[in-house]
Amino acid sequence: MSKIDLSFPKNRLRRLRQSAWIRDLVEENKLSSNDLIWPIFVCEGENKKEEIDSMPNVYRYSVDNLNEVIDIASEQKIKLVAIFPYTPQNLKNVDGKEALNPKNLVCRSLQKLKSHSPDFGIMCDVALDPYTDHGHDGIMNDDGKILNDETNEILIRQSKLFANHGADVIAPSDMMDGRIGLIRSALEENNFKDTLILSYTAKYASSMYSPFRHAVGSSSNLKANKRTYQMNVLNSDEAIREALIDIKEGADMIMVKPGISYLDIIYRIKEELKYPTIAYQVSGEYSMIKLAAEKGVIDEKSIVIEQLSSFKRAGADAIVTYYAPEVSKFLNFLD
């Protein structure tokens, strides 16, 4: 590289920028609907589609109304849909036992979606926060400590339950140690050999999740932060260790979350490990754009495309984003 003569005027980089056709030809990365994972929220009741206060244009669907999700994802060629449940408060308890109820919202949603043989995949989060009355991702003892190994026992059962109901991708988002290996063995032993695991590998203890916690109804319950299990926002080497361990334990894909403030982590993981790497543009990132756009201070479409493009540039293979339906329409020229 250093031997190349970059002197002017032999090199005028603007030649490659002068019109759209040449810019398009030399574009280094592409963003398409093949890259998009759409998180959806499900709730109890019938014929419900309620907008989430903290996330404009994001809805909680009752299970019978998931036809709309199927239609949107199919028409717009979204590749994977992630299900998050809004568990009624009366079904939450200290150990999140609703997570293991074969009739819980996630299982019923899987049945509904799978009965339509969709041509997109379905992913289920594995963690206890939508089901615990304290809002934490794991089992808590009397001193408020989140117990690693006891939590893993439940995560294994939750994973088997979702796999048994047809989940294509199991996505542990809890950040307990050792859970990927245990879940992988349990899936193998129970003949779920093709079930994918997308590990929330580098999940930071971020303040960007608050609109999501409102969406799944865990924010009012959560009295403390999640710093004893989610990563310190100042760490980077540790993300590589997390990723190496998850890969060794049997993860098929790894996730970095949140997205935009963590592009350096996406870049490092992809550069160093060359493994399928997924970015999550989280609820706070979504709502910051949405609300600023509603105020008229930014151009929403161009900012969203720019941010999603930056994930691709950093090395992400795919992106979880609440913007998936809006953006795929645009990317597929359906507008």
Ligand code: PBG
């Ligand atoms: C729960 C979970 C969270 C998100 C995905 N799964 C919240 C948390 O860890 O508190 C956040 C998603 C978002 O903010 O969009 N385990």
